Every structure is written in structure tokens, then in C-alpha cells.
Amino acid sequence: MKCQKCDKQATFHITDLVDGEPNELHLCEDCAQAFLAPPSSSDADEMMPAMAGLLAQQLAVGETAEELARLDKQVCPVCGISFREFRKQGRLGCPYDYTCFSEELEPLLLNIHDETRHVGKVPKGFGANAEQQTQLIRLRREMKEAVAREDYEQASKLRDEIREIEESRQLPPTEQPPTDL
């Protein structure tokens, strides 16, 4: 059996309790040591990504090989990250990943948070255009690619689209005039 965190032979089989439920981990010596006595992690923030990576890898457990291969090939149209890359590094590529991988992420979110819906703070300027703004990532990328293949017609079309969104960036007016800026 291969280690769940790297490609070495798994020699440690740890049963970890998560919310009172036993959870099997198969790790090589190095990864097991890091798991049991996390090296130089001076705080919780730095440990969390490692945990997400572990969980993301566990996603693989429930899936058949073909299903996993299909999932892994999915690519975010905005930033270009594949689901496989996310599973490997435990970090997403752009805000749109939460939309385009929503089905794949849902079990992971449930596993981490027990919930799939936000109930907290709402940004004041929201409503504005967060999702439209995120499309800028795709447009800028496509423009760069168009320039690279010398498709200047397409590039200038994209540039206009980008400008339009950038100019609409203005947030809705807040109650107070920004006199103190």
C-alpha cells in the first residue's frame, strides 16, 4: 500500500479519531511522524492546509479508478487548474473553482465543516460584482494567449471586454461620503 501523502510505501496505519469516528490513515514513516508530531508548526493556521490536503486525498478513496480519472481531468475554465492539481496541493486556483468544482467539493466541505452554507458576515460592497470580477481572470488569460498566437483581432475584442468590466468595478455608493479618504 502506498502512503496517502506521498508515493512511498505506507508502513504506518493510524486510526485517528475525527469527531469520535475512527478514521484510517496509511502513511510512510516520514509522513506519519509529521502527522503525529507536526514539525515547526507554530500555529493552527499553518496546520490547516496540510489537513485539507489529507482530506482531499481521501476523496480518492471512495471513487472508482475511472471516476477518479474523469474527476481529475476537469479543468476550471477561469484559472486553468485541474481537479487533480487541487487534490495534490490542497489549494484552489481561483474563486470560480468553488462554482465549477462545486459537486466535487461538497463532500469535502461537509467533511471539514459539517455544513455547506455560509451564515456570517456579508461584505458591504457585495452584490456589486464579485462573480463578474472573477471572470477578469479568464479574460486576461485568454487575451495573453491570443497575443501569444498573434490573433490580434481576438485580443483587442478581449481587451474591450476587460475594460468594460474594469470600468464597472465602481462599488455601489455607501451611506457615508468618503470624505476621510
Place this chain on the structure above:
Amino acid sequence: MPLNFEELAGGSGEWLKGSGPESDIVISSRIRLARNLAEFPFIARATAADRAEIEKILHARIAASNDSKKFPGELMYVDVSQLPEIDRAFLVERQLISRELSESEGARAVAIDGREQYSVMINEEDHLRIQVMHSGLDLDSAWEQIDTLDDLIEEQVTYAYNEKLGYLTACPTNVGTGIRVSVMLHLPALVITRQIDKVFRSLQKINLAVRGLYGEGSQAMGDFYQVSNQITLGLSEQELIKKVADVVPVLIDYERQAREFLVRESQETLHDRVSRAYGILRNAQTISSEETLHLLSSVRMGVNLGLIGDVAIPTVNKLFVHTQPAHLQKLAGMELDSSDRNIERATYLRRHLGGDSDKAEHN
């Protein structure tokens, strides 16, 4: 205003003051928020140009927040990519930046106020990590301060956010509120009485994470433990703060009971342990960082139990940080290798704990 490292090195941050509610056991309370700009990829997919642009935009927002009447402090901006390694290590020891920010590459920065309550990191795991830290148990004012600064920064930018999942973060462990609420506790008696594992397990059951604090290498640091929320989605910021805040008095109570037990059942052993630790720290000629942290922990408990009368808690708190490698070197004004650091550390401890003929300075 530029950051003066020499001045910073000599002093100590707000969180080391040793004041605030329950400060014999609670070292500090901290809240951080993770935010990203909607129009850029997360750091893992960001190009060098993206990172530079993000840094520029957020730098401008921090400058604007400084000018706002709603913001009480003044943030000093530090371009971390331009700092020598020793200064970055210093900021990590001081808990003003993370190891990740210190060790990564490309455009990145931190904004810090003079009292070291605020630390705003740019281009860490997320585009923006806002943090507010207080001495003792004081999450409510930390939340008020961080909420205000978050609003000010957001005034002219669009955060990555969607209605269903809230604030979108690079790692799914932070999505939703993007909040991490942490309280750092000193729990030596629970360690001595071997109850700490039991406490850990019971906290995990209610979705709270507990971690030992680590210093140089992987050595556990002086019986300090950090309790924080594990989940960030599906509960409001106030609910998550309450979750952590509610458990802290219970932990304080356990630690107090364990201390009383030790005083009652093994007064001599405890007094001996504390006195030996104090004796070594006041007399050693060379001492490692690991041993220092271990002994300071006993001394800190001894002071709080009235077994040591002539040292103040802020002094002990300060020594925990000032005896770490980068601090020692900044204070000495030169680079020192490991064995020279051990000698310098012993000298520093003798000077501040009154072991040398020259009088101890309490702050």
C-alpha cells in the same frame, strides 16, 4: 512610517504585556480573517505580475485605512520581499508574520501597528490575512477592531465572495467566514499531571483544534497551547468566537485545579522544580533554546503561584520571545552561530533574572 527593527526588538508586543483578563493562564487572544480579491487567481495560480498588482492594490487600501477617522491605529508597511532573512525570522518569532509569508517568494508584505496588535499580511496563503492580537482573554475587542479594518479595506475593492459559501479562500478549510479565532494558554500543571491529552480529545469532539506551540525546530514550546475553531462555514463569526470563548474558562478552571492539586499534594516537589528551574536560568553559562523554554515555563507557573517573588510576569513573557534565535541576534546586534547563541542566551537570562551582579531590569 518605516518600521524600526532595533526599537521593536528591545520592546515587546501588546500580547506579551501579561495584562488583560486571566493573564496568568491566558497569554493572548487572536482573530484572523482570510480575504481574496475577486479579480485575481489565488496565490497558487497567481503570476508574479498578479502578485505585484495585488500587493499594489492592497498597499493602497492600507494607506487609505490609515487615513480614515474610523481607524484608530497607524499601520507601518513592511515589504517582506526586501527583508534580510534574520528580520523575517524575527517577525515570525514575534508572531507578526507566518512562516509561510517569511519563506515564500515574490511580492509580499505586512502592515503592523506600533503596539503590535494588528498584523495585515499580503500575499500569504490568501491575498489578505488580517490579524488582531490582544493580551489575555479579550476576543470581543479583537473582533470589533478586525471587523472595522476589514470594512475599511473593502471600501474600494471587491472581495471574492458568493452568497452560498461566503468568503472564498484558497483552502477549503477557511471558506465561509474565513475566520480563525485562537486563544493561547499556558497549561504547565495539566502537562505535569498528565491530563493534557484528555483535554485535547474532549476539545476535538466539539470541533476545536488544540496545538502545542513550537519554537526552533520541532521542540514543543514551554507548555503553551493554542485553542482555535476548526470549522469556518455554517456558523457566524460571533458564534465561532463564542465557541472558543466558552471553552476557555473551562480550561482555565482545569489548569487552576491541577495547580491546586500540585500545591496540596506535592508542595515540596513543585517548589523544588520551580526553584531549580529558576536557579539554572539565573546561573547557566550556556543554554539551548529548548531548555530555556522548558525552564521558563516552570518559572512562569512559580511566579503565578507566589513561589517566586522577585520576577514579574511581563519579564518572564518577554524572555520567552527574546531568547529565541533571531531576537537574540537582533539584540546582540550581530549574527551568532548556534553555540555562540547559547552563550549569549545564558548571559541575557542572567542579566534579566538578576543572576549577575548588575541588577535585574524588569522591562
